[in-house]
Amino acid sequence: MRILFLMILLLVVQEGMSQTATKISEQVTTFMASLSPNQQKQVNYSFDDSLRTKWTNLPVGMAKRPGIRYGDLSEESMVQFHQLLTTLFSSQGYLKTTSIMKLDDILNEVYETAYEKKEISDDLIDELRALNWGYGNYYIAVWGDPADTEPWGFKFAGHHISINLSAVGDNFSLTPFFLGTDPAEVHTTKYAGLRVLSKEEDYGFLLINSLTKHQQEIATLSKEVPGDIITNPNSSQRLSSYEGIKASELNLEQQTFLKYIIEEYVHNLEHKKAHEYLDKFYDTSLDSIYFAWIGSYVAQKPHYYVINSPVFLIEYDNIGFQGVGNHIHSIWREKGNDFGEDILKEHYLKFNHKN
Numbered sequence: 388m389r390i391l392f393l394m395i396l397l398l399v400v401q402e403g404m405s406q407t408a409t410k411i412s413e414q415v416t417t418f419m420a421s422l423s424p425n426q427q428k429q430v431n432y433s434f435d436d437s438l439r440t441k442w443t444n445l446p447v448g449m450a451k452r453p454g455i456r457y458g459d460l461s462e463e464s465m466v467q468f469h470q471l472l473t474t475l476f477s478s479q480g481y482l483k484t485t486s487i488m489k490l491d492d493i494l495n496e497v498y499e500t501a502y503e504k505k506e507i508s509d510d511l512i513d514e515l516r517a518l519n520w521g522y523g524n525y526y527i528a529v530w531g532d533p534a535d536t537e538p539w540g541f542k543f544a545g546h547h548i549s550i551n552l553s554a555v556g557d558n559f560s561l562t563p564f565f566l567g568t569d570p571a572e573v574h575t576t577k578y579a580g581l582r583v584l585s586k587e588e589d590y591g592f593l594l595i596n597s598l599t600k601h602q603q604e605i606a607t608l609s610k611e612v613p614g615d616i617i618t619n620p621n622s623s624q625r626l627s628s629y630e631g632i633k634a635s636e637l638n639l640e641q642q643t644f645l646k647y648i649i650e651e652y653v654h655n656l657e658h659k660k661a662h663e664y665l666d667k668f669y670d671t672s673l674d675s676i677y678f679a680w681i682g683s684y685v686a687q688k689p690h691y692y693v694i695n696s697p698v699f700l701i702e703y704d705n706i707g708f709q710g711v712g713n714h715i716h717s718i719w720r721e722k723g724n725d726f727g728e729d730i731l732k733e734h735y736l737k738f739n740h741k742n
Contacts (some may be wrong), residue, residue: 392711408559412533414474419465429455431496434531434538442549443620444567448519450546458523459690480630480655486583487547491520493578500576520546538731553727562721571715586651587703591692594644595680606632612682612689616702616716629695631679652719654699671696688712
C-alpha cells in the first residue's frame with residue numbers, strides 16, 4: 388500500500404509540474420495583462436491574420452515583424468515574458484533562445500571592435516548598423532484569445548529566432564521552430580569561444596565521422612552546401628524525397644549518435660512535450676528515418692545535414708564567408724503540423740467550422 392501511495396503521489400506531482408496548453412495560455416494571459424492598453428493592441432492579432440503563418444530569420448532591419456518589440460516592454464512585462472519562455476521550454480531551450488538574443492549584442496560588439504581597428508570600412512559598418520541587431524529587437528505577437536476555447540497562437544521572432552505556437556483546447560504544437568547563430572563560434576572580444584548551438588554541430592560531426600567510408604559515401608550527397616536550410620521561409624518548405632543513409636543501416640553506436648542529434652533538438656521543449664514528440668519519433672521504423680550530409684567533415688568549414696522521417700524533419704546548415712563555416716541555421720518541424728495544421732484540422736472537423 389505504501390508503494391502504491393508513493394507511485395500515485397509521484398504521478399500527481401509530475402502532472403502538477405508538467406506542461407499543458409492550459410498552463411501556457413494562462414501564462415500568455417498573465418503576460419498580456421502586464422501590458423498597457425496600447426501595448427495590448429500592438430501584441431494581439433486575429434487568429435486568421437495571414438502573418439501568423441509567415442516567418443523569416445532575417446534581421447529586423449531587413450524584415451519587419453508583427454507584434455510588440457521586446458525592448459519596449461516594462462521590467463514587469465519582461466519578467467512575465469521570461470516566465471512564458473520557461474513554461475514553453477526546457478532549461479536548454481530557454482537558454483539557447485535568450486543566448487541567441489544576447490548574441491546579437493555580441494555581434495554588434497564584434498563588428499564595432501573590428502571597425503575601431505580599421506578592419507572594416509565606413510560603408511560596411513553603416514550597412515551592418517542598419518540591420519538593427521540587438522537583444523531588444525525581437526517581437527512578440529499573440530493570435531486570437533488564449534483564454535478562449537477557439538484556436539489561438541503565439542509567435543516570438545527576430546534575427547535567428549522564429550518560435551511558433553499554435554493551440555486549441557488541450558492540444559498545441561511548436562513547429563516550425565527555427566534557431567540560428569552568427570557567429571556559430573565567437574572568435575574575438577571578451578566573448579571569444581562562445582558557442583550557443585554547440586551540440587547541434589558537435590553531434591553531427593560525431594555521427595558522420597563514426598561512419599565507415601562506405602557508409603559515408605551513402606550518407607554524403609554530391610551537392611554544394613546550401614546557402615540556407617532547404618526548407619527556408621522562401622521555399623516550398625518541403626523535402627519531397629528521402630536521401631542519405633537509413634537509420635537501420637547504422638550500427639548500434641551510430642544509432643545512438645543519431646539519437647543524440649534528435650534529442651538535442653526535441654529536448655529544447657519542456658519535458659512532457661519533448662517526450663510526446665520523441666515517442667512518436669521512436670515509434671517510427673528505422674527503415675524510414677534517413678540521415679544525409681553535405682560538405683566538410685571538419686569544423687569551421689561549410690557543412691549541412693538533414694534527418695528526414697515521415698513524422699519529423701531536422702535541418703542544420705553551417706554556412707559562412709570565404710570557405711569558413713561559422714553561421715548556423717537550424718530547424719525542427721513536425722510534418723503536417725506546421726502552425727498547427729493537424730490540430731486545427733481536427734478541431735474544425737469536430738466542431739464543423741470552416742477552415
